[in-house]
Each structure stands twice: as structure tokens, then as C-alpha cells.
Amino acid sequence: ETGVTQSPTHLIKTRGQQVTLRCSSQSGHNTVSWYQQALGQGPQFIFQYYREEENGRGNFPPRFSGLQFPNYSSELNVNALELDDSALYLCASSLVSRGANVLTFGAGSRLTVL
Amino acid sequence: AQSVTQLGSHVSVSEGALVLLRCNYSSSVPPYLFWYVQYPNQGLQLLLKYTSAATLVKGINGFEAEFKKSETSFHLTKPSAHMSDAAEYFCAVSDSNYQLIWGAGTKLIIKP
Numbered sequence: 001e002t003g004v005t006q007s008p009t010h011l012i013k014t015r016g017q018q019v020t021l022r023c024s025s026q027s028g029h030n031t032v033s034w035y036q037q038a039l040g041q042g043p044q045f046i047f048q049y050y051r052e053e054e055n056g057r058g059n060f061p062p063r064f065s066g067l068q069f070p071n072y073s074s075e076l077n078v079n080a081l082e083l084d085d086s087a088l089y090l091c092a093s094s095l096v097s098r099g100a101n102v103l104t105f106g107a108g109s110r111l112t113v114l
Numbered sequence: 115a116q117s118v119t120q121l122g123s124h125v126s127v128s129e130g131a132l133v134l135l136r137c138n139y140s141s142s143v144p145p146y147l148f149w150y151v152q153y154p155n156q157g158l159q160l161l162l163k164y165t166s167a168a169t170l171v172k173g174i175n176g177f178e179a180e181f182k183k184s185e186t187s188f189h190l191t192k193p194s195a196h197m198s199d200a201a202e203y204f205c206a207v208s209d210s211n212y213q214l215i216w217g218a219g220t221k222l223i224i225k226p
Contacts, residue, residue, distance in 0.1 A: 004157070033213070042204055042216035043158070056213050090157055101146075101208055105157035 002027050004106035006091050012112045018079045021109045023091030025072040031055070032074040033103065034066060035090040043090055049074060050096060078111075086113045116141045116207050120217035128225045133192040135220050137179075137205030140186060146208035147188045149179055152219075153201045161203070164188060175199070200224045 005024045013019050025032050031050045035043035045058035049068035063079040072093070078085055088110050092103035121136040139145060146165050150158040162173025169181045179190045188205060202221045206214040 040219075042218045043214075044216075045213055048213060092158075101214075102148075102160060102163060103158075103214065105150075105159070107155075107157045 004091055004093050004104050006089075006106035006109050008109055009107065010110045010112075012114060013081050014114050015081055015083060017081050017113075018077065019081060019111060021076040021078075021089050021091075021111070023074045023076070023093075023106060025074065025091075025093035026104045029093035029095050029104070030072055031094045031096045031101075032068055032072065033092045033094070034074070034076045035092065036060075036085075037088040037090055037108070038084075039087070046076070081113045083113050086111060116145070116209050116215045118205050118207050118215055118217035120203075120205050120220050122220055123218065124221045124223060126223040126225060127195050129197055130194050133177075133190070133195045133199065133222065135190040135203050135205075135222065137188045137190065137217060138186055139188060139205070139207045141207055147179075147181060148206045148208070148214065149173065149177070149188075149190050150204045150206065151175075151201050152204065158204065161190070195222075195224050197224050197226065 007022045033048040034046040037043045046060050047057040048055045052068045065077045067075045088108040090108045092105045094101050094103050117140045119138045148163045149161040152158045162171045164181045172178045177192045202219045204219045205217040
């Protein structure tokens with residue numbers, strides 16, 4: 001089975017620009033979650049998508065938005081980039097079912113905002 | 115609200131020594147608990163999970179964790195550290211919406 005793949009792996013943007021990060025879910029998974037991990041910190045939940053609809057959101061402003069496609073791949077869009085948006089962005093897919101929701105993570109996209 | 119506390123941002127042990135990484139949680143409902151490992155420049159990989167079955171959970175790479183409800187703890191242990199265990203370890207608890215609440219992480223350093 002294929003794992004979770006993310007692109008690009010690294011990118012550099014300037015303040016005010018917009019960025020789109022992409023994620024392909026693991027085969028058979030129907031839910032995708034996005035996390036922001038700043039240097040030296042744990043992941044912070046951005047949002048989760050299930051059946052192409054947002055299914056939960058963390059404490060992030062509306063300029064963070066997402067999409068989930070019929071093939072369960074996903075995008076994270078960030079508008080009006082700020083310096084504090086510099087972080088590793090992690091995508092995780094899972095199969096929602098009764099019980100523990102085990103996440104399979106991609107390797108992440110490292111965003112640097114200058 | 116659920117939360118996770120990992121004691122010690124850095125833990126240093128000698129190769130071959132016992133590894134103990136501490137995790138305490140707060141939860142108003144029976145929790146699902148997880149340990150993930152993150153190697154440099156990589157995503158997170160599941161080590162083990164507690165899902166209300168056996169309180170002692172065995173994971174990959176020789177790690178195990180014990181759920182202690184009375185202490186609200188889920189500490190991670192390994193009897194003998196390997197150099198390859200050097201990484202950052204995250205404890206997480208699942209809330210009622212199956213979203214994970216994460217600890218701040220503990221960086222494990224292995225001394226030769």
C-alpha cells in the first residue's frame with residue numbers, strides 16, 4: 001500500500017504571498033488532517049476533512065483553508081503569509097471508524113516565509 | 115478539555131540503558147492514547163497505541179507503554195537504548211472527535 005505523500009518538500013515564500021501544499025492520502029483512507037509544526041514544538045491541529053467537507057478545525061484564522069478531492073487527496077492553502085507561518089506542515093490520513101483514529105503521516109512540507 | 119504533558123523536553127541516556135519518557139494526560143472520557151516518533155526531517159510514525167484493551171501496550175522497535183488510570187499516565191519505556199532510537203517522541207490523546215491533542219515532544223539523545 002502506498003503511504004502519504006506531500007509536495008513540495010521545501011519552499012520559500014515572502015510575506016503576503018499565497019501558498020498551496022498538496023497531499024495524497026494512503027490508499028483506503030477517507031479522512032485527511034493537516035497539522036502545523038513549528039520548530040521545537042509539537043504538531044498543532046489545523047483542520048480535518050472527511051467526505052470533502054471540513055470536519056473540525058483548530059485555532060487557525062480563515063486565511064488557512066483546505067480542500068479534499070473525491071480521490072481523498074487534499075490541499076492546504078494559506079493566504080497573506082506571515083513570518084510566523086514558517087513551519088513544517090504535516091498531512092495525515094486515516095480511516096474513520098469506531099475506535100482509535102490512527103493517523104498515517106507524510107514527511108511534511110517545510111515552508112519558510114521571508 | 116483534553117491535554118497532554120510530556121515531562122522533559124530533552125532526555126539523555128547511554129546506549130544500552132533504560133529509556134523512560136513520561137507522558138501525563140487529562141481527559142474527561144476514557145482516552146485513546148498514542149506515542150509517535152519523529153526522526154529528523156521526517157513525518158511522524160506510530161510507535162504504539164492504547165485503546166482500552168490491555169494496559170501494557172507493546173509497540174515497534176522494542177518500545178512499550180503502560181496505561182495507569184490512577185496516575186493519568188502513559189509513560190514510554192524501552193529496556194535497552196540503541197543509537198538508532200535518537201529522535202523526538204510525541205505523546206497524544208484522542209478527543210471525542212477523533213482529533214489528536216499532542217504533547218510538546220521529548221527529544222531522546224543517546225550517548226555512546
